[in-house]
Amino acid sequence: PSIGLHPRDMNRIVEAMHRLRDAGNTLVVVEHDPAVMLAADRLIDMGPGPGERGGQIVFDGTPDAARNADTLTGAYLGARKHVGIGLRRFVNDSTPKLILQGVREHNLKNFDVSFPLQRLTVVTGVSGSGKSTLVQDVLVPALLRHFGKPTEGAGEHDALLGVDWLADAVFVDQSPIGKTARSNPASYVGAFDEIRKLFAVAPLAVERSYTAGMFSFNAGDGRCPTCGGSGFEHVEMQF
Known part of the structure; x- marks a missing residue:
């Protein structure tokens, strides 16, 4: 919880x-x-x-x-072991920064904020303090718009500076990857295509004339007929 x-x-x-x-x-x-x-x-x-x-x-x-x-x-x-903080990379005036000016979306109070580049920056605060608004509603859409990627309109702000230091921006959230619930990192990046080809040239697969498509869990006869390739069976409860 x-x-x-x-x-x-x-x-x-x-x-x-x-x-x-x-x-x-x-x-x-x-x-x-x-x-x-x-x-x-x-x-x-x-x-x-x-x-x-x-x-x-x-x-x-x-x-x-x-x-x-x-x-x-x-x-x-019992404090006999501690979580290490690793090697910190210091931030000084010469560190390149991404700067948002005049951020005032929702409850954000018209402030400027800088994110040092090539560093790990954590945005924290109590629930409802504006963390998601700052990052998800303002910073990310502004970056995606700069790189010509589809996005909703960025939250209210005056300017985004320092973006020329960046080559790209990727937003990683908790949304499912791919187009189906069966997507996983291997299928998303295309690695599973090569894995299925390896399965297809195995001696038993050749003997049975299996193709790479037989080893897909998205379609075909190779996937589990019970769960449909999901890895679990969803059972509706009736009361």
């Missing part, structure tokens, strides 16, 4: 879960955020590793006891 939330909002989520618990409900939450883990009455830690190295309960107890547990989660909760 904490995904995408600002730390200020985490306390509200925890309070809401505590109210549900105090009303007599039982809550079982899958969570990685320390604030939620430490607010629990009971903490079950799975591990010790991912995939085939996991599948065990490595700790079952209170959050306070988990801090001292000999587990990877316990090491981070």
Whole structure:
């Protein structure tokens, strides 16, 4: 439940879960955020590793006891391990920048903002503070328009400076890639076409006269007849 939330909002989520618990409900939450883990009455830690190295309960107890547990989660909760910040690249006056001037879309209060190039810039803030408006409604459409790509109109602003430093702009969001729900990175970039060709020249495929099309999960007889290539079966519930 904490995904995408600002730390200020985490306390509200925890309070809401505590109210549900105090009303007599039982809550079982899958969570990685320390604030939620430490607010629990009971903490079950799975591990010790991912995939085939996991599948065990490595700790079952209170959050306070988990801090001292000999587990990877316990090491981070107990501050014996820390998340590294990596190598920071400093920003100074000579660093090339992308500058938005006079941004005033929705609740944005007519400000100027600069994004240093060849650096990692994070836009953060509480929910509703204007993060998505700044990036998704103003910056990205302005960039796409500059590069002649189809886009909706950019949010209100006076100017976009420094864009000549860039060769292109790509907006990555949570929208599904490709045209179907079956798209994946391999099919999207065309790599799966070559994979299907390799399948088609396998001895058994040659013996059965299979072509590359037989190994497509978008069409043909090669895909699973039950799920239609989706990898799961959607069952409507009737009540």
